[in-house]
Amino acid sequence: MDAYLLDWLQLIFRWLHVITGVAWIGASFYFVWLDNSLEEPPRWKQDQGIKGDLWAIHGGGIYEVAKYQLAPEKMPETLHWFKWEAYSTWLTGMMLMILVFYIGADAYLIDPRVADLSRYQAIAIGIGFLAGGWLLYELLCATPLARNGYLLGAVLIALAVVTTYGLTHLFSGRGAFIHMGAMIGTIMAGNVFRVIMPSQRALVAAIEAGEAPDPAWGAKAKLRSTHNNYLTLPVLFIMISNHYPMTYAHPHNWLVLLAIIAITAFARHYFNLRHKGIQQPWILGAALVATAVLAWVIMPERAPAPAASEQQVGAAQVQTIIHERCASCHSASPSDDVFTVAPAGVMLESMAQIEQWAPRILARSVESTDMPFLNKTGMTQQERNLLGQWIREGAGE
Ligand code: HEC
Incomplete structure (x- = not known):
């Protein structure tokens, strides 16, 4: 493809990807904050089935938010859903992946110093990781493992280690990092598509039919949103990591990536607790210290390299x-x-x-x-x- 045209397509899709990503993550941050900040409503609201109460001021107006235990007596005519933010972020992201890393596989994805892949091998491996990672995640969530969130989490972390190692030993540093990010993003968008949306549809259908909603749906959706919540900050880091060669071009880039995923997910934990009124500032402090330690550990050799030449270099x-x-x-x-x-x-x-x-x-x-x-x-x-x-x-x- 003509390089100038390709540049413009990349610009347009990157722009759209950032916009939709801001909308998705913004809405998701807002609702996590909202849910965790709800207070017990006064008696008269409780009698209407409201279980959480919140007041906020923004843009010159005061807002009253009420969260129902189940649903209001009469379903409102307009109920706002939040799903297109997630889907369009994923779609524009995939377009960008194709435009930068697949059309430009020779330039961006394949590093002969890492693995001498052909174009088609590299693209097939990339797509294989994205699809395979998502399928494996879905399969694991369908096993009894999913009943124990911590155990499932441990297995997923072990898989992330293997995946990161594999990607960084097949692709250029940039290509490996972006595939890890795209894989996590695919899992997150998949969670919205496969579980969170269907569970909301089931909830609405049950209420409209006057039946009790199936609690299994709620539990599944809760697990997936928890995963999405902790994956947000790591995925955002990965998306900007291509600007920072000290991370992706490090000889042990897979360990650097894992360390950053762990630190950023941990930092998210601080905010989750804070919204609930639990102040644990040491978590942010520890994340900062860990970042400083990481920066120190991966610092390039500062001591003057052995003089390459006896004479001054001209x-x-x-x-x-x-x-x-x-x-x-x-x-x-x-x-x-x-x-x-x-x-x-x-x-x-x-x-x-x-x-x-x-x-x-x-x-x-x-x-x-x-x-x-x-x-x-x-x-x-x-x-x-x-x-x-x-x-x-x-x-x-
Ligand atoms: C095949 C093309 C190519 C060659 C050859 C190349 N670069 Fe680059 N360079 C790039 C691209 C693409 C970017 C922008 C992306 C980025 O910053 O990673 C870039 C960005 C840079 C930047 C700006 C970013 C910054 O960190 O401030 C510097 C400096 C740089 N290159 C130095 C060099 C030097 C020195 C050489 C030769 C030893 C070199 N490049 C050879 C493609 C190339």
């Missing part, structure tokens, strides 16, 4: 390396087949430009080996060391 040498390894993408008119506009606006043609970007070149090409992109231009370790030496010696100053 500017001409640096310019040759950059010209050979970077300029095919990072120039005013790139010759690369995929990146036809200088990525991130970074042009590395003149010495002034190279000096301007020196700290980022150090971060992306020396401290991590994330640039050249998937080492497309075959940069050697010796060249990285030379660049590192030159920048650490003051970048030609």
Whole structure:
């Protein structure tokens, strides 16, 4: 596909994905907060079947919210459902996955340093993980395991470990992280589609028929919403992780990803408790400390690397390396087949430009080996060391 057209399609679907994602997660945060913040209503409301009462002010108006034990005596004419936010987030996300990672499999998904897959192998494996992960999750939730939330949780965590390891040993760091995120997102949207919506339909149908709703539905929906609740923050992190090579391009990127999933899910726990009036600020403190520890553990080698060369590295040498390894993408008119506009606006043609970007070149090409992109231009370790030496010696100053 024409690269310019592809860029526009990606822009449009990324934009839509962010909008729908904000709407989904915003509504979901709001209802979790609402449910946990309800107070006992006064007697006269209880007599009408209201079990939770809440008052709020927003946008210049005061709102009164009532949650019914079951339903009002007469079902209202308009009952608002929240499902399209979830479905459209998933659909736009899948489109984006196709546009970036499947059409651009060679550029984004396959890293020959990790596994030398063909395009079709890589795409099939990617789809296999998304569909397989969701099916396995559904199967597990249908077993007696689901009766014990903690046990099921433990099995799911073990599966997440295996999956993360597998993905990072098949795909580029970016590709692996985004597939983990898409898999979790698929499970979450699937929960809305397969369980939460049907359980609400069953509830409404039972009330309309004047029957008692089947409590089994309620229990299932509760389990799935709990999963969705704890998965929200991890999935949001994963969706922005592609900006941070220190995470996805780390040699042990699978452990980094697991650590971040654990920390962000734990941070969610603080908010869940807080809405219920239980203050446990140490949870947020612990999550912050854990993040700092993680940052420290994965910090790139700071000690000056063994000098790559006895002599000072010369500017001409640096310019040759950059010209050979970077300029095919990072120039005013790139010759690369995929990146036809200088990525991130970074042009590395003149010495002034190279000096301007020196700290980022150090971060992306020396401290991590994330640039050249998937080492497309075959940069050697010796060249990285030379660049590192030159920048650490003051970048030609
Ligand atoms: C095959 C194309 C390609 C090649 C070759 C390439 N890059 Fe990049 N570069 C990208 C893309 C795509 C982005 C934007 C996405 C991103 O930031 O990860 C980028 C972004 C960057 C950024 C800006 C982001 C930041 O961290 O500030 C820097 C700096 C960079 N590259 C340096 C380099 C250096 C140095 C080389 C050569 C050693 C190089 N790149 C070679 C494709 C390439």
